[in-house]
Amino acid sequence: MSRREILKKGIKGASLALAGGFIWSIATKSESKILLRPPGALKEEIFNAKCIKCGLCVEACPYNTLKLASFKDDIAIGTPYFTPREIPCYMCEDIPCTAICPTGALDVDLVSTDEKLDIKKMQVGVAVLDMQNCVAYWGIQCDACYRACPLIDEAIYLEYRRNDRTAKHAFLLPIVDPNFCTGCGKCERACITEKAAIFVLPRKIALGSVGDNYIKGWEKGADKRLENVDTSLKFKKSKAVDYLNDGEF
Amino acid sequence: MKINIVRRFIQILILILFILGNLKILNILEGNLSSSILFGGLGLSDPYAVLQIYLATFSVSATAISGALLVLFFYSIIASRAFCSWVCPVNLITDFAYFFRKKFNYAKDTRVIRLPKNFRYYFLGLSLILSFVLSTPAFEQISFVGVIQRGIIFGNVMAIGVAFFIFAFDAFILERGICSNICPLGAFYSLAGKFAFVRVEHTVENCTRCMDCKKVCPEKQVLNIVGKKNAFIKSECISCGRCIDICKHDALNFSIRHNKEN
Ligand code: SF4
Ligand code: SF4
Ligand code: SF4
Numbered sequence: 437m438s439r440r441e442i443l444k445k446g447i448k449g450a451s452l453a454l455a456g457g458f459i460w461s462i463a464t465k466s467e468s469k470i471l472l473r474p475p476g477a478l479k480e481e482i483f484n485a486k487c488i489k490c491g492l493c494v495e496a497c498p499y500n501t502l503k504l505a506s507f508k509d510d511i512a513i514g515t516p517y518f519t520p521r522e523i524p525c526y527m528c529e530d531i532p533c534t535a536i537c538p539t540g541a542l543d544v545d546l547v548s549t550d551e552k553l554d555i556k557k558m559q560v561g562v563a564v565l566d567m568q569n570c571v572a573y574w575g576i577q578c579d580a581c582y583r584a585c586p587l588i589d590e591a592i593y594l595e596y597r598r599n600d601r602t603a604k605h606a607f608l609l610p611i612v613d614p615n616f617c618t619g620c621g622k623c624e625r626a627c628i629t630e631k632a633a634i635f636v637l638p639r640k641i642a643l644g645s646v647g648d649n650y651i652k653g654w655e656k657g658a659d660k661r662l663e664n665v666d667t668s669l670k671f672k673k674s675k676a677v678d679y680l681n682d683g684e685f
Numbered sequence: 686m687k688i689n690i691v692r693r694f695i696q697i698l699i700l701i702l703f704i705l706g707n708l709k710i711l712n713i714l715e716g717n718l719s720s721s722i723l724f725g726g727l728g729l730s731d732p733y734a735v736l737q738i739y740l741a742t743f744s745v746s747a748t749a750i751s752g753a754l755l756v757l758f759f760y761s762i763i764a765s766r767a768f769c770s771w772v773c774p775v776n777l778i779t780d781f782a783y784f785f786r787k788k789f790n791y792a793k794d795t796r797v798i799r800l801p802k803n804f805r806y807y808f809l810g811l812s813l814i815l816s817f818v819l820s821t822p823a824f825e826q827i828s829f830v831g832v833i834q835r836g837i838i839f840g841n842v843m844a845i846g847v848a849f850f851i852f853a854f855d856a857f858i859l860e861r862g863i864c865s866n867i868c869p870l871g872a873f874y875s876l877a878g879k880f881a882f883v884r885v886e887h888t889v890e891n892c893t894r895c896m897d898c899k900k901v902c903p904e905k906q907v908l909n910i911v912g913k914k915n916a917f918i919k920s921e922c923i924s925c926g927r928c929i930d931i932c933k934h935d936a937l938n939f940s941i942r943h944n945k946e947n
Binding site: 444447448451452454455458459462481482484485486488489490491492494495504506512513514536538539540 | 706707709715716717719720721722728730731734735738741742744745746748749752789790791820821822825826827831832835838839841843844846847849850852853854856857858
């Protein structure tokens with residue numbers, strides 16, 4: 437083989453190996469992130485199906501909050517998301533991101549009351565507080581998240597509690613009310629700890645669900661929830677046997 | 686070499702307009718090739734993407750549908766597959782890969798894989814079926830066209846990897862494989878362009894059968910009538926105009942298709 441031939445083969449081999457390696461690294465990436473969608477986003481599966489990946493929402497956002505996902509982000513390539521710790525959503529009154537979406541993947545109706553835009557209705561996610569690492573729960577004074585919240589005293593409020601350790605101070609404890617929290621993430625942005633002790637998660641992930649077993653008897657009309665409940669008893673005949681065979685003994 | 690230069694100019698100009706729109710410097714084109722806003726008002730959408738979204742969700746907003754129809758109308762009236770050679774940025778990569786392949790003689794290597802030309806149509810069909818079955822726009826989830834065009838317009842370094850993969854595939858594995866064997870978007874536009882008016886027309890009286898055109902054409906099968914009869918060539922032609930540029934005998938030209946073929 438001539439030198440030229442060897443060089444040629446070499447370029448070919450190296451290029452294919454590099455290209456293959458790149459695809460391999462995408463296919464085997466394991467990092468998984470939980471990402472937040474822009475205001476007005478439909479339920480994740482439908483959103484994914486409807487978003488045409490045009491990035492118009494990204495361009496519309498005056499704060500550069502939104503980004504389009506690339507391979508390293510663990511969601512459908514090209515769909516928009518934001519990372520509140522970097523740039524939160526500033527809850528624009530005119531919600532330009534939602535308004536511009538051509539396919540309705542961001543649905544104006546989900547952020548409107550009586551046909552009028554109402555950013556307080558957005559449900560991007562809900563803030564979750566890590567009591568272990570929030571310094572306010574240590575008794576150190578900090579109300580950064582509380583002050584940052586656009587819905588101060590609604591979405592985050594402070595609870596006062598006596599600090600028995602010093603016996604002369606109070607705890608000022610931030611508490612999130614999921615009924616009001618929009619998930620904008622300004623609290624997460626503001627949190628003073630190294631890794632935020634308050635952070636936004638998609639509502640589906642952060643919130644539990646009670647089911648039909650419990651009702652608030654003291655709330656008027658709360659039992660309405662039970663009207664269509666299936667009350668038939670479902671016993672599994674083999675259950676006792678399974679119990680013995682489950683390896684617990 | 687005239688048409689090719691105009692073509693490259695337009696191809697790059699569109700990307701630049703998108704980039705400037707994205708940076709909010711010049712408000713002519715915003716968004717990207719999937720869906721965009723022209724002159725701050727006119728919505729345009731990729732008809733193939735909208736079709737997949739429609740099959741996946743059975744509800745698409747009027748904006749997206751009208752945008753898709755506009756684009757579809759545009760390409761089915763004007764030159765066939767003009768999107769592929771005048772707009773799509775992947776074409777820049779595959780053309781370069783082809784140039785590289787020829788220049789360094791990789792073409793003579795044994796062929797690694799064979800794919801029928803029809804593969805792209807099966808792939809197109811499959812993507813539509815999967816969109817319906819999986820309730821998600823199937824090709825859009827993996828679209829290399831999407832990755833490349835967004836990568837350029839919104840500036841994403843990861844797209845370089847994909848661009849390199851496309852280059853390597855076309856240069857070393859399958860000649861013009863991506864665009865003329867695989868890409869379902871190209872297949873979609875060649876179906877959509879079936880009745881397009883602007884076509885390359887072959888005038889057999891002028892033809893000397895030098896077959897220079899076949900040497901440069903990325904979709905050689907469309908030129909099978911060259912030297913045989915007067916005809917407008919098929920819609921698999923990407924309207925790149927290379928054949929027109931190279932033909933010294935004025936046997937090939939863009940012209941308006943009329944019915945008296947032959
Ligand atoms: S509401 Fe405003 S700040 Fe929040 S994502 Fe939309 S455009 Fe950006
Ligand atoms: S504007 Fe809508 S379709 Fe476009 S990227 Fe944003 S969410 Fe997706
Ligand atoms: S027929 Fe001509 S214009 Fe069409 S693809 Fe081939 S070279 Fe390009």
